Amino acid sequence: MKILIIAPLTEVSEEESEIKPIEVTNWTNSPVGISSKYTFLAEKKFLEEERHEVKILTLVPTEIKTRFDIKFNNYNELDSNILETLKLGDDITVEVIPFEDSVSFGTSLFFSYLKIHDVLKNFLPSLILLDVSHSTSSFSTVVLAALEIAIIDSLLTQQVQDYIYAKVAKKGYSIQLISHVLKDIYSIKLSEYFLREMKIMKSEKQTNLPQPVGRAEFRRLGFCIENCYPLVMLHILNRIDLEKLLSEEKIIDIVMNNLEIRDSKLIENVELLEGATYYVLAMHLVKKYKVEKPFSIDNLRNILNLTSPTCRRISNQIIDEVIIELNYLIKHLELKEAEYSLGQIFNLVKQPLAEIIRKEESIGNILSGYKGECDNVELNGIGLDPNATIIKIDRDKIYIYYSEQCEDSVLSKVKELMGD
Known part of the structure; x- marks a missing residue:
């Protein structure tokens, strides 16, 4: 298993002590302790002995400079001198975060998020351990907030199915579980x-x-x-x-x-x-x-990843119904490649097949002869206004989008509903 340990570090340890690592399958402690200055280093050694692939990201606040009396003339010097002073090991990623009394929460959150996001993107762990054993609660709070946003980012952009992240801390001589959470796209509320x-x-x-x-x-x-x-x-x-x-x-x-x-x-x-x-x-x-018009049915289904489980379920049902009706028209009425009004397709499907066949006018002409009525756009259901929504059949592909003359009206309707 690929395991990422994120360790906010505000308290520097000078001496080694025996630490009992935590088992990540049942959250019990190993009976054998490991001698180390830091819990996250002991945990890494234990997990690697268990044949896990482990990466450590240590986030260090700039306020740690007072602990080492670091001299600097600019931020780059401060960053470099902190990294040079700590020396946790060549295989440990250490990143400096602007965090001290004179720095805003938003700045600290932003830099923490970017550092965690980069590691998640490149490492793609199955499990994340947030080890707060050597950190103040204020800095741990920033890192946890950044981690939660970075996880949302990764779930929605890296096509990761889910993340399990656990918060752990040293208690006595052992690493103890504080909490653990399963995060997947169904638990995200982007709004x-x-x-x-x-x-x-x-x-x-x-x-x-x-x-x-x-x-x-x-x-x-x-x-x-x-x-x-x-x-x-x-x-x-x-x-x-x-x-x-x-x-x-x-x-x-x-x-x-x-x-x-x-x-x-x-x-x-x-x-x-x-x-x-x-x-x-x-x-x-x-x-x-972001995709270019015309939007495919797959594009429409894909964007549903950003919505709630209820929205996904209802939307996919409606999309499936539209596809079934289109396939019916293509099979029985030899619907040609062209752009059609969604409203007229719905109306045509409601008519008995025998009556449709008796019509002298071709089905293609009936369907393509729509008028783009944009004055009274209604975003009922999942927003597929019958008059504004266009279905395009192109060979074996189906596209869906708002007509050019109605697109501005649809977006204006959204602004109106928002009260803008």
Whole structure:
């Protein structure tokens, strides 16, 4: 099993002691102790002896500089000197996180999230252990919050089925389980993050901050996730220009370029808010799920990964019904390759087959002769307005999307429902 140990580290240990590791199959302790300075190193050795593949990510706050009396002139020097001082081992990944009294929670959350996200993306563990044995509760809280968002990101963008993560800590001479959680896509509620105002950063000084584009679209995306409008979601994503979004690299540059060192403290002239982390999460989802029109049925089913289990079930049932009706028309009426109104397809299916056959006008002409009525768009059900929704048959593929003349009306309807 691939196991990732995340170890926030604020307390440095000088001496080794005997530590009884924890067994990850039944959460009991090994009867044999391992001598080590740190619980996460002892646990790694034990798990590797059990033939697991183990990786350690140690997150160290900048406030640890006071413990070692580290001298520095800029942030890069501080980062480098902390890493040089700790020396936990060549096979241990250590990352420095801006975290101290003068640094905002949002900044610490953002940097922790990015570090954890990168490791999850590249390592793809089956189990995550968060070892808080050597950390203050305040720093552990930041790391846990970052871990939960990084797990959501990984589940939705890396096609991981689920994650089990456990919080452990040293008690006496043994590592004890505090809690463990199974996280999968069915337990995610993205609207909790996207329906917020999503403020990215703030400054007390007259700093010319960029205005991140995409926040309004992310909020509408959250509304559509909450209300089960998957086709609207595809159109919203399609309209987002990835090149205009504020990348994580740009956000980091803004923070670092506005960071001062004063009396050995980090002073943020621009501080990040929690929304910065949610913004990057949303950007990762855009990169994963944005597709070009026309949207295939598979595209529509795929975007349902972002919605609730109830929405997925109902939407897939409706999509299945549409496919059955289309196959019926293709088989019995030799429906040709063309664009058709969803509403007229529904109306045609309701008519008796014998009556349809008696019609002198061709079925193709009946179906393709629709008028795009966009004045009274209704987003009932899963948002497939009969007049606005187009079904396109192209060889052996079926596409679904809103007509060009109705797309703006549909998106305006969403804004109206949101009260924007």
